[in-house]
Every structure is written in C-alpha cells, then in structure tokens.
Amino acid sequence: MISAVFNFPKGFLWGTATAAYQVEGNNQNTNWFQWEQQGHIINNQKCGMACDWGSGRWREDFDRAAETSQNTHRFSIEWSRIQPTPDVWDENAIEIYREMARGLRKRGMIPMVTLHHFTDPLWLVEMGGWENPDVINKFTIFTEKVVEALKEYVDLWVTINEPNVYTAMGYLMGIFPPGVKDPFRAYKVIINMVSAHAAAYETIHNVQSKASVGMAINYRSFVPARKWMPLDKWIANFQSRNYNNMFADPPLNGYLKYLMLSKKVSKAKGTQDYLGINYYSRDLVKFSPFNFGGFFANRSSNPDAELSENEFIANEPLGFFESFKWALKYHIPIYVTENGIEDAQDKLRPRYIIEHIHQMWKAVNFSWPIKGYYHWTLVDNFEWERGWTQRFGLWALEPKTQIRRKRPSADLYASICKSNALSSEAVDKFAPEIFGQIFPK
C-alpha cells in the first residue's frame, strides 16, 4: 500500500457548522415556528426541541467537537431570542450566547458567529420582513448589540447565511416562509439583504477594527447538460451569475446584477474580508424556453454521480474544486463555511468527506487562499422544509430521547482535524473502495 499524507497549512481551521433554529429548539417567536404550525414541513414534522441546545446541551456537543480535535465551530444567533420585540432585549439570552462563545474558547476552539441564518423574528415579519427597507436599520442595531456583547471572544463573523437560498426558496420557489413566488418581491429582498450586509459590515468594523467579516454564499456548480448545445452553455452561465454571483459581486464591484437588471450599490463595495462558500453539489442544466419558474432551465443531477439517501445531494467533488476557482476572482481569503451530506447510515459520507477534502487540498496546493473548513454538521438537526428526514450529523441523534451516537465519519474527520492532513491510512481505514482513485498506482 502506498503511504502518503496530504498536509494542510499550519493554522488551518477545522470544525463543524450549526444554525440556532436547527439545534436550539422551542424558538416560538420566529417565522419558521409559525411556518411549521401551518403544516409546511414534510410529513407535518416539527423542529420541537431540536438538539436541545436551548437547555444547555451545546456544552456536551462542544465537548464532542473538542474531543475530536476540531479547532473551530460556527454557530448562529437567533435574533428573535435576544430581541423578542423591537424594544426589548433579553439580556439572559445574550448572556447564553456569550457563554457559548466563551465555552468554545475554553475548549481551545475559535468561534465563527453567524448573525442571520434563515429565521426572522415575528415582529420583523409583521413589518414586511426583508421586503421593507427598514430591515436594514433593524439588522444594524441587532448586529451592534451582538458584536458589543461577544467581541471579547469573537472576531470572525458571517453577516448573512446563504442570502441566495433565502431569497430563492422564500420568494421565488415558495418553499421557505413567506412562501412567495414573485421575482419582483424577491428583488426587493435581495436589495435589502445586500444593503443590510454592507451596513452590518461597517457596524462590526466600527466596534471591532480587527474583525473579519463575510457572507456565506451557497455555491452551486452549473454544468451545461449537452456540451454541443450553445443554449445550454448560455443558460448555465446565466444561472450561475444569478445564483452564485448575485450576492458575492456587490462587495467586489458595487453592482448588483439580477436577471437583466443592474443596480449600483456603492455602499456595498469593499464590504467583504473573506468569502464563505457553502458547497453541497452541482447540477446539469438544460435550456428549456417554457420553464419560466425555473428561469428557462431544467436542472438535474449527473446520472453518473452517486446520490445521497434521499437523492437530495449528488456526490460531485469536482464541483467543490470549481467553487474555489470561481472564488479566486474576489481576491480575498476563502472559508468553506459548510459542506456535507445527508446519510443516516453513514455509507457515503466517509467517501464524500475524503473526496471533497482531497479536492480542497489540491486547491490549497495551488496556493489558493483557503483558510478553513466547516463540516455540516456536528449532530443531526432539523433540516428546514425536509424536517427530520435528512441526517447530516457526524453524530446521529434520536430527537425524542436526545441520545447521540457517533458515526464512523466522526472518527474519520477527527483524524483529519488532529493531523491537519488527510492520510492514506485514513482513506484505507474509512473508504478503502476509493483508495486506488485517490492514490493511483
């Protein structure tokens, strides 16, 4: 057997990512809680107590992360918890987030904190949510409050998680609240999100000059389904521009491009210290002139790619490499803020982890500026409209009993985090079936 080690640079960050609503439980003051009550989740499921971090189980889960050699963790703040109504701050709730950030530092882990991860307080929804430009000011005030409270422990910030998913799912496809399918309303939300990000960036830097601030963009690779067909190529580029670049570009050049529109957003220019990439998979795209809802494209998975348990994710590590190539044009450091797969049986996950980290290693060896990797996720959690039907955790969770069970992938990931490297030994132990592919003779 070949013996080899793919090393990562000293100081590389290895961790997992979580989001408040998905792990805390009982966040009744949000639009997602309301959305669940209206029966929008698969099989009418509910988030319930999630991973019970609300009662303090984050402590044992942070222990799990630290014991498996993770040196960072990304978590988010539930806006509705710390600001239950526009003029009330819940200081106890803020103190808990301080304790969590401190808890990570005590365990030798660097906290990365997300300010907005999909959920909105009900009072914000009542005032029109992200369609109302007043949200910019409200988000800025909330940001300042959080940063003032956590600045002692945190200097790595994500303003908004996947604004492209938030707008696509909530305002174009109607799958997330508020369940709208309207490109004009989506445009309003997009403009306000870009402006709120820019304002939050400035606010964070005013409070903490050394802060590192970015957005986490859901990057999807779009590949023309028929190589010979120019219209497939054109639509793949069009989709990529709209999905991947829409929020990443304004901080680069001060322009927001949406469909055929272009709007100057000068305040956004220069408001990105790093680019956060959430990568899961890629799509084949076929031009389809009558598919208005799909913006003139039919998307499908590559028939040669392995699919996850619920066929939600195609294992496409090359798309991960493409995401780094794409990110280079921003000339800023890159963090992989999410990457993972749903797999209750942990059959495909070890392979998925190895193949993706291998692609990331290649990019790092081109001296591309990748600084860290956050696996999605630590413990099985509530997966939005897909409820509990998808299991992304390194640890399995039985939500009723709150019993956690370590999956083999947790040990694989621990070996990578511990050695800051992917070794032939780990590949042989956790995914021997791809040994020859990773280490060709």
Ligand code: BGC
């Ligand atoms: C989101 C996470 C989600 C994950 C897997 C990402 O788009 O940021 O909140 O759980 O995908 O579904």
